[in-house]
Amino acid sequence: DAGVIQSPRHEVTEMGQEVTLRCKPISGHNSLFWYRQTMMRGLELLIYFNNNVPIDDSGMPEDRFSAKMPNASFSTLKIQPSEPRDSAVYFCASSPSGQFGNEQFFGPGTRLTVL
Amino acid sequence: GESVGLHLPTLSVQEGDNSIINCAYSNSASDYFIWYKQESGKGPQFIIDIRSNMDKRQGQRVTVLLNKTVKHLSLQIAATQPGDSAVYFCAESISGGYQKVTFGTGTKLQVIP
Numbered sequence: 001d002a003g004v005i006q007s008p009r010h011e012v013t014e015m016g017q018e019v020t021l022r023c024k025p026i027s028g029h030n031s032l033f034w035y036r037q038t039m040m041r042g043l044e045l046l047i048y049f050n051n052n053v054p055i056d057d058s059g060m061p062e063d064r065f066s067a068k069m070p071n072a073s074f075s076t077l078k079i080q081p082s083e084p085r086d087s088a089v090y091f092c093a094s095s096p097s098g099q100f101g102n103e104q105f106f107g108p109g110t111r112l113t114v115l
Numbered sequence: 116g117e118s119v120g121l122h123l124p125t126l127s128v129q130e131g132d133n134s135i136i137n138c139a140y141s142n143s144a145s146d147y148f149i150w151y152k153q154e155s156g157k158g159p160q161f162i163i164d165i166r167s168n169m170d171k172r173q174g175q176r177v178t179v180l181l182n183k184t185v186k187h188l189s190l191q192i193a194a195t196q197p198g199d200s201a202v203y204f205c206a207e208s209i210s211g212g213y214q215k216v217t218f219g220t221g222t223k224l225q226v227i228p
Contacts, residue, residue, distance in 0.1 A: 004158075043159070043204065043218040056215060091158050103149075104216065106158030 002026075004107035006092050012113045018080040021110045024073055025094030033104060034067055034077050035091040043091075049075065082114045123202070125223040134192040136222045138205030143186060145207035149216065150179060150190045154201045159218075162190070162203075192224075200226045 005024040013019055025032050034046040047057045052069045060067070064083070069075040079086055089111050093104040128134045140148065146167035151159035165172045165179045165188075172179050178191040188205050202221045209215075 042220050045215060045217075048215065093158070103161045103164070106160065108156070109158050 004092055004094050004105055006090075006107040006110050008110060009108065010111050010113075012115065013082055014115050015083055016081045017114075018078065019082045019086075019112060019114075021077040021090050021092075021112070023075045023077070023092030023107060025075070025092070026105055027073065029094035029096050029105070030072065031095040031097060031102075031104075032069060032075050033093040033095070034075070035093065035106075036088045037091060037109070038088045046077070046090075079112075082112075084114045087112055087114050123221055123223050125225060127225045127227060128195045129227050130195060130197060132195055134190075134195045134199070134224060136190045136192075136203050136224065138188040138190075138219050138222075140186050140188060140205065140207045140219070142207060142209070142217070144209050145217075146210050147208040148179070148181060148188055149206045149208070150177075150188075151204045151206060151218075152199075152201045153204065153221070159204060195224075195226050197226050197228055200224055 004026055007022045011019060030051050032049040035043055036046055037043045044059055046059045047067045048055050049069045052072060065079055067077045089109045091106050091109045093106045095102045095104045126136060149164040150162040152162050153159045163174045163177050163179050165181050167183060170181055176193045180189045190203060192199055202223050204221045205219045206216045
C-alpha cells in the first residue's frame with residue numbers, strides 16, 4: 001500500500017498566485033482530512049470529507065481557501081490568491097471511516113512557501 | 116520538517132532509558148485519545164490510542180496512561196532508542212460524532228546515543 005499520496009512535496013510561489021495542493025487517499029478509505037501545520041498554531045484541521053462530501057469546513061481560514069473531492073481517490077486544496085501568511089506544511093489524512101475510534105493515516109505533507 | 120512552535124517542550128533522554136511524555140488535554144467531554152509521532156519531514160504517525168473507559172493501555176514498548184480527573188495523558192516509551200527521536204503529539208476526540216481530532220502542541224524527544 002502506497003499510503004496517502006500528496007503532491008507537490010514542495011511549492012514556492014509568489015503572493016497573489018493560485019496554489020493547488022493534491023491528495024490521493026488510501027484506497028478504500030472514505031474519510032479525508034486536510035490539515036495545516038505552522039510553528040505558531042501547530043496542527044489545525046481545515047476541512048473533513050466523508051464519502052466525498054464536505055462535512056466540516058469550519059477550519060477553513062477564509063474564502064481564499066477552497067477544497068474539493070470529486071471522487072473517492074482524489075482531493076484538492078486551493079488557495080487563491082495566496083498570501084505569505086499561508087506558508088505552512090499542509091497535510092492530507094485519510095481514515096477507513098469518519099466514525100469514532102478510527103486511525104487517521106497522514107501523507108508526507110506539502111511544504112508551501114509564499115513569497 | 117517544520118512541525119512545532121518556537122517554544123516546543125523538549126525532553127532529552129539517554130538511549131536505553133525510559134521516556135515519559137506528558138500532555139494535558141482541554142475538553143472534559145473528550146473520550147478518545149491518541150498519541151502521534153512525527154519525524155522530521157514526515158506526517159504524524161499513529162502510535163497508540165486509549166478510550167476514556169480505560170486508565171492504561173500497552174503497546175509494543177509504549178504505554179499510555181489516562182487520568183480523567185486531572186485531564187492528563189502520558190506516553191511512556193521503554194528502552195528509548197535513537198529512532199524514537201521525534202515530536203510527539205497527544206490528540207483528543209469526542210465520540211458520537213465524526214472523528215474530529217484536536218491536536219496538542221507537541222513535545223520534542225531527543226535521544227542521546
